[in-house]
Amino acid sequence: MKKACVLFLALALLLSTFSVGIAEETQVLQLWDVIVRDPHPAARDQVIAAFEAAHPGVKVEVTTITGDESEKVLTASAAGTLPDVMFTWSASSLITWGQMGIVEPIDFVLDEFGSDYFLSSKQLASYQFEDHLWGVPIVTFPIAFWYRADWFKEAGLEVPTTWDEWYDAALALTSDTDGDGEIDRYGSVLGIAEGWPFDDLRASNADYWYAADGSCTIGEKTVETLDFLHKLFYDTCYPGSVSYMNEGQRAGFLSGLGATMVTSISFLNNVLEEVGIEAITDGQISVAPIPMNATAEEGAGASASTHAIGIFAGEQTELAKEFIRFWLQEDNLVTYFSNNVPGHLPPYASVWDNADFQAARADVWEIYEAGRETLATTAWDEPTVSWVSQFTTSGGGSADVMSYVCVENMASEDIVANLQEIAQEAIEEMEDYE
Numbered sequence: 001m002k003k004a005c006v007l008f009l010a011l012a013l014l015l016s017t018f019s020v021g022i023a024e025e026t027q028v029l030q031l032w033d034v035i036v037r038d039p040h041p042a043a044r045d046q047v048i049a050a051f052e053a054a055h056p057g058v059k060v061e062v063t064t065i066t067g068d069e070s071e072k073v074l075t076a077s078a079a080g081t082l083p084d085v086m087f088t089w090s091a092s093s094l095i096t097w098g099q100m101g102i103v104e105p106i107d108f109v110l111d112e113f114g115s116d117y118f119l120s121s122k123q124l125a126s127y128q129f130e131d132h133l134w135g136v137p138i139v140t141f142p143i144a145f146w147y148r149a150d151w152f153k154e155a156g157l158e159v160p161t162t163w164d165e166w167y168d169a170a171l172a173l174t175s176d177t178d179g180d181g182e183i184d185r186y187g188s189v190l191g192i193a194e195g196w197p198f199d200d201l202r203a204s205n206a207d208y209w210y211a212a213d214g215s216c217t218i219g220e221k222t223v224e225t226l227d228f229l230h231k232l233f234y235d236t237c238y239p240g241s242v243s244y245m246n247e248g249q250r251a252g253f254l255s256g257l258g259a260t261m262v263t264s265i266s267f268l269n270n271v272l273e274e275v276g277i278e279a280i281t282d283g284q285i286s287v288a289p290i291p292m293n294a295t296a297e298e299g300a301g302a303s304a305s306t307h308a309i310g311i312f313a314g315e316q317t318e319l320a321k322e323f324i325r326f327w328l329q330e331d332n333l334v335t336y337f338s339n340n341v342p343g344h345l346p347p348y349a350s351v352w353d354n355a356d357f358q359a360a361r362a363d364v365w366e367i368y369e370a371g372r373e374t375l376a377t378t379a380w381d382e383p384t385v386s387w388v389s390q391f392t393t394s395g396g397g398s399a400d401v402m403s404y405v406c407v408e409n410m411a412s413e414d415i416v417a418n419l420q421e422i423a424q425e426a427i428e429e430m431e432d433y434e
Contacts, residue, residue: 195398
């Protein structure tokens with residue numbers, strides 16, 4: 001009996017030691033993700049599950065980050081608690097953190113995949129700074145001109161291609177439709193509280209704010225952009241829209257409040273969820289390129305926002321790089337984009353030609369192709385500079401500018417002077433890090 005007990009205890013000790021060894025061998029990859037919109041988490045987790053299956057002993061733990069991402073990253077950096085990988089809002093954040101020494105460049109991506117792997121060289125350039133690649137896009141959503149095609153047809157209006165045509169059409173469609181003496185239909189809807197569509201007006205006017213040498217170029221072009229925004233808002237927009245977030249302007253558009261709206265191709269998801277694909281197939285709602293006020297030769301075009309992937313410097317840098325490498329494989333990208341948010345488009349060329357991806361998005365392929373064409377041909381290419389993130393969070397962001405115009409009714413020249421001052425302060429602050 002004693003021998004049996006000793007044998008049992010020895011076996012238990014052996015199993016316990018073996019279990020501890022297994023636990024010690026498990027690597028945990030910490031991933032922070034700011035993107036909460038369904039079905040992104042589910043699509044993301046499909047790729048993560050495949051990564052874990054291909055890498056026994058590795059576990060990916062995802063933490064959803066809300067609020068001020070920059071504050072959370074800088075706080076975690078000071079505390080030594082940064083994650084290994086982050087899905088963040090933009091390339092500019094990664095570059096700023098890179099200049100602070102807390103984001104690791106991932107130049108190996110270009111060495112292994114090549115620049116042609118990306119759909120747009122312009123977009124890829126926004127992730128490059130000082131001869132390094134600081135991240136890659138997760139998704140892209142080029143900006144488009146959404147309009148009520150049925151109202152345009154009823155009024156005999158052509159789809160605008162210039163700012164003047166846009167303003168004239170919006171003014172014509174700002175009307176009293178029920179004859180009670182009150183305007184009940186407006187020509188445009190703006191997402192003022194979230195900054196739509198100021199950055200896109202800049203893009204369509206070739207209104208660059210940053211030079212390649214890192215200097216600020218806010219000036220006469222910006223006055224021109226702001227003057228048009230003043231006119232569009234005060235003459236053709238619902239006054240209550242000063243409180244609109246982007247989702248608010250989209251709801252206003254879908255409810256019939258306004259005839260035109262500039263927002264991303266990702267608005268497709270709202271259309272499908274709230275009014276159905278029939279609104280597009282039956283000719284009520286349509287999409288066109290953003291009306292331009294400058295030429296492609298001058299650098300005008302549509303902006304195309306991205307959510308971004310970057311990695312932080314640390315003990316698990318190589319594992320984080322392996323995760324990026326795995327994520328970027330075509331079959332994993334196809335899995336993600338076939339199941340992700342409708343309208344969150346692939347910034348990778350090979351995905352577009354994949355038959356499985358095309359089949360997954362067949363019912364909205366016309367809109368997807370419009371977004372692809374916009375992304376592939378836009379001439380907008382504002383240089384990336386190290387101080388832009390600090391500038392944006394210090395009062396230079398598009399939402400701030402929309403507030404200066406639509407809430408405070410500041411003169412265009414005064415706004416420009418204010419932006420120039422904020423930019424100079426941001427430049428000086430970033431110089432302290434260098």
